Amino acid sequence: MAGSVSSSDQEKGSTQGIEDAKATTPLYNEHIDVSGVDERKLLRKIDIALIPWLSLLYLLSFLDRTSIGKCLYNLEKDLHITDDQYLLALTIFFFSYAIFEVPSNVFLKRLRPSLWLSGLMLCWGIMMTVQGLVHDFGGLMGMRWMLGVFEAGLFPGVNYYLSCWYKRSEFGIRAAIFFSAATVSGAFGGLLAAAIHNMDGIGGKPGWAWIFILEGLATVLAGVLSFFIIQDFPDTAKFLSEAERTVVVRRLQEDDQFSAAGEQLKMKYIYKSILDWKTWIGMMVYVGADMPLYAFSLFLPSIINQVRRDKGFKATPANLLTVPVYFFACVITCGVGFFADKWGQRGYLNLVFLAIGAVGYIILIASRNAALSYFAVYLATCGIYPVIPNSIAWVSNNVEGSYKRSVTLAMVISFGNINGAVSSNVYRANQLPWYPLGLVLLYIGLGLIFSTTFLIFLRRENARRDRGERNEIIGDDKSSGLEANGRYDTVADAKRDKGDEWSGYRYTT
Template sequence: MSERKLITKIDLRVIPVLSVLYLLAFLDRTNVANAAIFGLQKDLGLSATQYSTALTVFFVPYIIFEIPSNLILKRLRPHVWLSICMFGFGLVTVCQGLVQGYGGLITTRFFLGLFEAGMFPGSFYLIGMWYKRSEAQKRYTFFFASTTLAGAFGGLLASAIGKMDGLRGYLGWRWVFIIEGSFTCLIGIIWFFLIPDFVEDAKWLTEPEREYVKQRLRDDQGKSAIERRITTKDILNCFKDYKVFLGGLMYFGLIVPAYGYAYFAPTIIKSYGYSNIGTQLHSVPPWAAAFGFSMLIAVFSDRLRHRFLFAIIPICIAVAGFAILMTVHDNHHTEYGALFLVTSGCYAAMPIIVCWFTMNLGGHHRRSVGTAWQVGFGNIGGIIASYSFEAADAKSFFHKGYSISLAFISLSAVSCVLYLLACMSQNRSRAKTPDVGITEYEKVELGDMNPDYRYML
């Protein structure tokens, strides 16, 4: 089999399965925004602060359990752990549609965050162990773009489900959770048999194919050391590298505007004067545009084998979108158009940043810990985003939320520049320093910190 056919075979098995998994995870995480339009807050008697707190509670276990989840994934194998988590957050979503008050909503949001903690870093970690650095961005972006498809699909689905209001005594917002959660549970059972494991355990590849894939990855990234269990020392050593903290800040800065939009887009769009159903339908096009733009950026990024410019340009586009939203208050068409810039910019830059950082980490140990750290730390921004926008802010044209988003996206831009300079500096330093007295075993243990490794810029 030729290399091209083999990569296509891997693409068809790895990327669609993980993309559907994360699409459903993001849908079940953010459908609370669609439910709010159909009366969730009024029916449960929630104040604006209580609603924001319910959004925030999700991120507490989601942040804490990112790294432990990746360690469990490596030990149990991806198809076991990810399918368990998938069924779990689907079941919790169904329960979210049955709650009777604030306490029940808080509880279900907590467990939703717990079960979803491993989805994103686990999938990114797994994808990174299948592809070379120069070919990973298109795959990462297609996977990540499932969030934009989830946003678009969620709006369409919610507009349809909303018409079930009152069916069997349940309000429309409850059906949003019940139907979407039940579908996730069903897919979770099927996905147990479809989620791919690491290359070394892939039964759907022949032995020669597995060896070929492992060799091409060794040539690109060095040996992975999958056979050794990750220790506490490995985790601590990872945090001795200051670039790890820059990776977290790059993602953290984008999470605030990204989740601010994901959770409050229906509220923002409704302020333009649309009906409930019209609001859901108008939430779809910005997400669809973000999908197309992010894939275009990814294709060029892989073709040119460069990451920095393809992260900073979308960030600038998002900044332009927020600048328009903060200054234009008398033209709803222009404001709505600015939402396209915000979604396209944020959701195109995020997968570039995560891929750039993840694929610059060498070996299973540093990649497992580093990926989970970046996503876990970054999602602290979700807590900030939960309190950034409120329905009452429509009177001030959501100035507070837009200002916060603009500040944090600027932080991401600065962090990207610093990470670029750090990678350039270490590449130059290693080129000048000869490789003296380091064994092959030590290189494997060092991962990307070994003197032969060169970072992608």
């Protein structure tokens, strides 16, 4: 038919349009000579400055929030609380933790990370320490609430912060390494608590109080050091030269992170995040792995104890059985993060590992054999640990705009954490040694359903953009039928205003 355009010609035209758009975008710090900057060495320098310390902070964070589960050495008796009150103390943490994640991420972008993250850590370390000085249920509830308030900013904040340093194809492995600090916490947290409990009676304090006090003081020390160690955003980071900062920002802008050079806070960016369908589907994807994470820490000890009884192990060797589980979780998490960055296809990786996790949970539900259940734990791990950072990276990869991404990530993570309260109340001591894990399997199912939904919707939207259905009108262009997509003087204006809604932006699947 005369005048028709083939799909291949259309795709070429769309690709050329993206290249033309990039060519017309102003170069950041055009006057700076960056010829002497080795990009690989620069990336290594950034990794060394950021990842190890941030991972240590998350290790301390996870130790602090889960230490109450290891403080049952007479805690209920000493504070004169019931089992229901103990569960309330677990639950209240999740509410304050979830409520304050979004505002904390906005403040992080507005302020310097070296001040905001360090200040939060110092404050929650103090709350953790004071938790060891409480004498009744009210005091414990107050400290758990405040612990959640100050811890809320670290996990979503660091994930957002890292997304401001790395390309979309580099972010996943860094997020995975950061998150795998939780597996290290799980591997030795119980043994650490058992060792500290040997201080029972020193200074007139029970063993559980010393667990809170010493872990809290370690966090306070790390918070003070963080003021000097945590770096700020790329465009102001002091450990880089001006040429190196310029290279970092240009790399991000080439990766369609147009706001990397800085962005003013406008309420419309926050509204865009709240109204974006990707935020809401991302929340459901993430919760599919996050709620099972908290349940995992509850049912793993019961399985280990059952293995101990069946095999005749003493307590310490039984505790050591948790170490290979968490080591496997660490390896599989980092491996998925690496290959997701290399291959892309984060959605498909989610589906594969959630399916493996589902098999593990089905075995855990059906099995009453401790050895078989212990094997199934390794499969269940696949549906939790690698999926959490992969889902965060997947959502982050598909949101552009500094403030919009900070709010979206905080909403996604806070929704996952509020569902952590479910595991605190559903799985109770009277259900030992075999917890009913059908609810966890339901959450894994939600992860599978919404990962599939996210994948389909992203592919459809990319196809619409390839067909030119989302094109804006630029300058004096007389194209008709595109007014709904907006009219802009330049491509740079369209990028700045629309973020990931710009027609040249392509979502990662």
